[in-house]
Amino acid sequence: MVADTDDALFAVRAAEGDEDAFAVLVQRHAPALIRLATSLLGTAAEAEDAVQDAFLSAWRRLPEFQGRSAFGTWMYRIVTNRCLNVLRSRRPVASLEAADDVPAAEHTTSPARIAEGRGAVRELREALDLLSAEQRACWVLRELDGRSYEFVADAVGISQEAVRARVFRARRSLTQALGAWR
Amino acid sequence: MTDRTDPPNNASAQADDELLPCGRLLSRTWDDWERQTDDPHLRSCPHCRQAVHGLDDLESVVRGLREETDSSAAGYDTEPLTRRIMDVVRLELRPGRPLPLGEPAEDLWIMEAVAARALRAAAETVPGVRAGSCRLRDGGDGGGDDGTVEVRLDIHAPADAPLPELAARVRERVWEAADRELGMGVTAVDIRVTDLVPSSMPDDQEGGTA
Numbered sequence A: 001m002v003a004d005t006d007d008a009l010f011a012v013r014a015a016e017g018d019e020d021a022f023a024v025l026v027q028r029h030a031p032a033l034i035r036l037a038t039s040l041l042g043t044a045a046e047a048e049d050a051v052q053d054a055f056l057s058a059w060r061r062l063p064e065f066q067g068r069s070a071f072g073t074w075m076y077r078i079v080t081n082r083c084l085n086v087l088r089s090r091r092p093v094a095s096l097e098a099a100d101d102v103p104a105a106e107h108t109t110s111p112a113r114i115a116e117g118r119g120a121v122r123e124l125r126e127a128l129d130l131l132s133a134e135q136r137a138c139w140v141l142r143e144l145d146g147r148s149y150e151f152v153a154d155a156v157g158i159s160q161e162a163v164r165a166r167v168f169r170a171r172r173s174l175t176q177a178l179g180a181w182r
Numbered sequence B: 001m002t003d004r005t006d007p008p009n010n011a012s013a014q015a016d017d018e019l020l021p022c023g024r025l026l027s028r029t030w031d032d033w034e035r036q037t038d039d040p041h042l043r044s045c046p047h048c049r050q051a052v053h054g055l056d057d058l059e060s061v062v063r064g065l066r067e068e069t070d071s072s073a074a075g076y077d078t079e080p081l082t083r084r085i086m087d088v089v090r091l092e093l094r095p096g097r098p099l100p101l102g103e104p105a106e107d108l109w110i111m112e113a114v115a116a117r118a119l120r121a122a123a124e125t126v127p128g129v130r131a132g133s134c135r136l137r138d139g140g141d142g143g144g145d146d147g148t149v150e151v152r153l154d155i156h157a158p159a160d161a162p163l164p165e166l167a168a169r170v171r172e173r174v175w176e177a178a179d180r181e182l183g184m185g186v187t188a189v190d191i192r193v194t195d196l197v198p199s200s201m202p203d204d205q206e207g208g209t210a
Helices: A002-015 A019-041 A043-064 A071-089 A095-099 A111-115 A119-129 A133-144 A148-157 A161-181 B007-014 B026-035 B039-045 B046-074 B079-088 B112-123 B163-182
Strands: B100-101 B108-112 B130-138 B148-158 B185-197
Touching: A002 A019, A002 A043, A002 A071, A002 B112, A002 B130, A002 B148, A019 A043, A019 A071, A019 A133, A019 B079, A043 A071, A043 B079, A071 A148, A119 A133, A119 A161, A119 B046, A133 A161, A133 B026, A133 B046, A133 B163, A148 A161, A148 B148, A161 B026, A161 B046, B026 B039, B026 B046, B026 B100, B039 B046, B046 B100, B100 B112, B100 B148, B108 B112, B112 B163, B130 B185, B148 B163, B163 B185
Parallel strands: B148 B185
Antiparallel strands: B100 B108, B130 B148
16 A cells, blocks of 8 residues: 555656656566566567566556556556457467477376476466467466456456456366366 | 457357256356355266366466466566666656746756656655655746746655644755755745655655655
């Protein structure tokens, strides 16, 4: 709460052209936003580009921001939308090619151990690439980032009902993909 | 609205839902799982349990992915990214208007954003005060161009401070800074208290987290 109040002050200063105040906001929020973008996009390089673009867009839009929401929430929304655009512009990934990279499971490990292992995580990453942009965004925000349906609906800009439908479809695809692996 | 890839939402989850052999929809069973509903059917029905088992398996892999993401995020150095962003920001500065300094004949100016930064810093020399918006308008009667400016400053004040005295001190510091540091002719300093903040902050946290 104190951090939010503080953010609001720095956001107002930045809106009035104080770039040092903006630098404080960048440093403060970049780690969480990089984490979010990496989850959404899957690669660190793309995540950095998305977060950089989002901050530059924020700098340009700050004079109209008026502090209607917390700065962090505003940035979260901008990064989510930036990542959604990146996901939408991606060409569908050929899943067969990617499947070759999965190392053979060790025969001695139990299924449960495999499920927690890196092989399964890699398989999950690849299965995420097969989701639609919206499914992926909703699923990542809900499941990986632990946000409420209400929050996700606001960040993605669709209804809660639509978010639930996408998370459901994503879960179906992902459980099927992981089931097929085992 | 932002949805270009997916089919229209009117069918919601039902469109590709699955009816389990027990007569329940997969979406409902998963929904109950997510809400941690205590439903005897869920515990006893083999079909529902199998359906939930799939989600549990997914969840355990998700945990692994979350840990990987956490550990790579923990070692992330924001310095290079911040530098790249600020390099571009500094090419797109919004310095505001030039404001007159000194005597009218001197033809000396300062950009509004630069002056505002100095005045905010001056206001924050009063313990517990944080400065927000700082607007500078042409002073003089009717906002004429007589080389003076009016300052309107928003502050967050410590909740336990007597506000009139606090405002007077802030006004004094702002006035001094405008006069001595900048050489700016200020005709008025309007202070607006926009928030009261708990003053339990430790003293060593001077000037906030900046």
